[in-house]
Amino acid sequence: MTTPFSFSLHHTDGQARTGEITTSRGVIRTPAFMPVGTAGTVKAVQMRDVEATGADIILGNTYHLMLRPTAERVAKFGGLHKFSTWKGPILTDSGGFQVMSLAQMRKLTEKGVEFRSHIDGSKHMLTPERSIEIQCLLGADIQMQLDECPPFPITEEASLESLELSLRWAQRSKDAFADMAGPHQALYGIVQGSVFEDQRKRSAESLQEIGFPGYSVGGLAVGEGREQMFRVLDFTTPVLPKDKPRYLMGVGKPLDLVGAVERGIDMFDCVLPTRSGRHGQAWTWDGPLNLKNAKFVDDETPLDPDSDCPASRDYTKGYLNHLFRAGEYLGPMLLSWHNLDFYQRLMAAMRAAIAEDRFAQFAAEFRARHREKS
Template sequence: MSEEFVFTVAAQDGAARSGEIRMPRGVIRTPAFMPVGTAATVKAMYPDQVKALGADVVLGNVYHLMLRPGAERIARLGGLHAFMNWPYPILTDSGGFQVMSLAGLRKLDEDGVTFQSHVDGSMHRLTPERAIEIQGLLGSDIQMQLDECVKLPNTDEAVEKAMRLSLRWAERCRVAFGEQPGKAMFGIVQGGAVERLRVESARALVDLDLKGYAIGGLAVGEPQDVMLAMIEAVEPHLPATKPRYLMGVGTPDDIVEAVRRGVDMFDCVMPTRAGRHGMAFTRHGRLNLKNAKHAEDTRPLDKGSKCEAANAYSRAYLHHLVRSNEILAMMLLTWNNLAYYQELMAGLRKAIREKRLEDFVAETKEGWEKGATDEGAEPVAEGGVDA
């Protein structure tokens, strides 16, 4: 642990990096996948399970927590770490994406955004300063700037307007955050699918000398090749000495490809949401346990996995639980999925250290292709009420 926020790159293989972020509450090994604990809980999981699987940090969300139970209440109760029994690092998303995608009535202006709660219809105001204040009340270790995230595809004009507003808000968040030893504020690169806007956003944020930089506004419906092109455009303009965080991503393949391009941190609701809807991620591909083909399949999800959810229960039993809408189905499949994601991250870190990343990627993708992949409904990746 460290009394300061310190990021170190220990190994590289091509553009990919393996390292660690040291903070007072613990060490985050990178590349890192952060399970999403939107409303102070990683759904269907105990906190000690999440940690045991290899997670060093979880994500909470300003939008949801400010509405219920309220940031001031959490502060009175000792802060988010004590509230959710997670004494390790927590990153909080500023809520900008949820305001744009979930809130009912909303009015955006230079100062901030006024919106109607999806919970009870009450009106709220979120400004850059208030977003940082809320994250301070929560006590999160890594705090995100408030930004405007537009849906893609969109016009260049709309994307540029949102990018420039996000830059102005980043400056205000930086002032509001000030100096907080042991903690960090990250800026968010915006610019949609327009390379020149992404580059301009990255360069302007770097001038603010922040502790880390996120790439936002992707994984919102655009093709993977567009997302990867934007990463490639931005990466050369971000400091090699600061962590890079791709927000809201994603599928195992998205993560692998982003790591190859130099990204250090990820979060996504996909493994937890998919688990609650009958989908399992494994070394052998994605399995839809709703499908009748599993009704008499005595094989486990993955007998080679160290996770009990993957190796100790038959696909037939999991199929029965899913079709019966049993809570245990959600618990076991979420457990399996988070275990797989953390095993994937551990494999990526090891491969980078050993300078065999390309071999690891090839082997991993071969496993997905050769396995018994079930093409079912793709779980929605966007953060939301059901995150």
Template sequence: MHDATPRFGFRLLAQDGAARTGEITTPRGVIRTPAFMPVGTAATVKALYPEQVKAAGADIVLANTYHLMLRPGPERIARLGGLHSFMRWEGPILTDSGGFQVMSLGKLRTLSEDGVKFQSHLDGSVHMLSPERAVEIQCLLGSDIQMQLDECLELPAEKAEMKRAMELSLRWAERSRTAFERMSAPGQALFAIVQGGVDPELRRQSAEALVAMDFPGYAVGGLAVGEGHEVMVRTLQGVVPFLPADKPHYLMGVGTPLDLIESVRRGIDMFDCVLPTRNGRHGLAYTWGGRVNLKNACHAEDLSPLDALSTCPAARDYSRAYLHHLVKSGELLGSMLLSWANIAFYQELMAAMRAAIADKRFDAWAEETKRKLAAAPDA
């Protein structure tokens, strides 16, 4: 009998140097790449309606396995019809494995070959997150793209420690894949995560071992954890050539507009980061003229819009003076408008990159855009 469920797939549409534009196909829709995924940690992109996220241009959002496993719980979300209907997002959803959050708990967790035992930051209850349980949770949530459980180290770290964590992550990748084959629904995909810190040889070993396991997509994890922009870019330059050209490349937890541009230049297709919404809640806006700090007094009587070039009503239709007032007053509307404006800017940035790659002018576009974005830092 013919299975009508669309398969997960990826196709390249154009390349300019290492920069690529393409499409990821999922049963819930197509993701245009390079893609930026707004972070919906607890089944919500903070301070935004789902309709605003979609209208801003996002094809996919990210949700967090760790937070959802603790509250309201994956079994409850499954009983309620799955994550998509629960949060009223009809498009694709990527869930991380929960590993990064668990590793950041420090003394509240204990690592072993089996997985990570940890105490909830909410009530102190004890939980075990194994590769199999991480996949089970993501399958209960019903996410379209799922991530293997890995160990993410804080950098800098000793080479022996980076090697140990990388090799453990490889063993967990194999276990995650076996569990996924048993539990997943048609059209879902499990991505592997390349680890190895900032050591080129460890990164190569990790990539080659994971490619041999034949995952439908590959993430670069363990960056944006304190190593700095230049080191991150150098690490990417060393690892992306070892990833399959016909599979999506995902850089986890990154980043600033500069990070995105330089990572796309080196062959990355997917990103997620809390910066646009987190900074929006703290009065910092991203515009085509650079970052704008709405807390600054220079905006108090400025009737010009945040960004006249933006397609987003939050950036285009409200004065800087009003946004300054909202931020200084601690009004919720300030967080809502600036988060909306920032998510829209990030989507406009990705759309501009896709167009520049298609037109074979990415390098020229990148240099001009970087110059503009640096023009008025934190004005």
């Protein structure tokens, strides 16, 4: 029997929450960080190693997979799970953000977005219906409505116009999902409204009238800065239902995650752990380290002797420094693996702190220790 999607809230500590999302492919412990598998792979890390870090779910990308190798081809392989060998739940985004940020010659209409591929210039049309069709072909357990992700800064008038379009697309996405998806799959609505309080509330309330099993906060981490992002969350999450998961899209640095959990967010994704790893940056409890720096040439200590992850525990900083200076592929692979492990250890530590009613203390101690510049 297929397990239906559900969310159970286990404990709250202030606004911070811990719980579980149940899917047919496994349970997602929240707060959860989703490693990003843009093109069917978490860059530079094998799926078995992603799983070993403690990740319960990964993210796939509709835009990239529709262009290459195509969603239809992935479906012939049995869906994204079999294609990539990831056995747990997969969340797919709608492709809307990438169309706005990567695609060429975009034309936005009520119907959808017409664009040319950044890969080969081929012409495509992404509508709410086509986005859902692609996500269903991929076999995603959690899917996203198609929305327009507006730029920042933006005027109130332009933001409102974009918000209204996203709400109309939300209804169309839900209608298409009802026709195409299975009973074990779920569709999230996406709250927009830039940094405007009245618009965020309007978006959240309107999406709840349409009705979704989960709600995402989109349109942040696009240049508004951490203080402004937290301000938006301060007035947005209280408007969202307490019995549904809340997903902050595209965020972020460790301090972003702690601050957002503090404000009631349950789910996150970001390319930062693997992108940083490919460029020689390791995230640690004390902040980021640039392993390319000459000060690590003779450093005989590992990144984290207390970790169970081999990349964190078994290799010295001096060796990692050597790998990057020598241009060896193993350097980005090990740091990406380490960074994913650190992010999962951070999420586990936050879940434990919430369950034990000491999250405020944990957050204060983390902020005192973690320095973003190194």
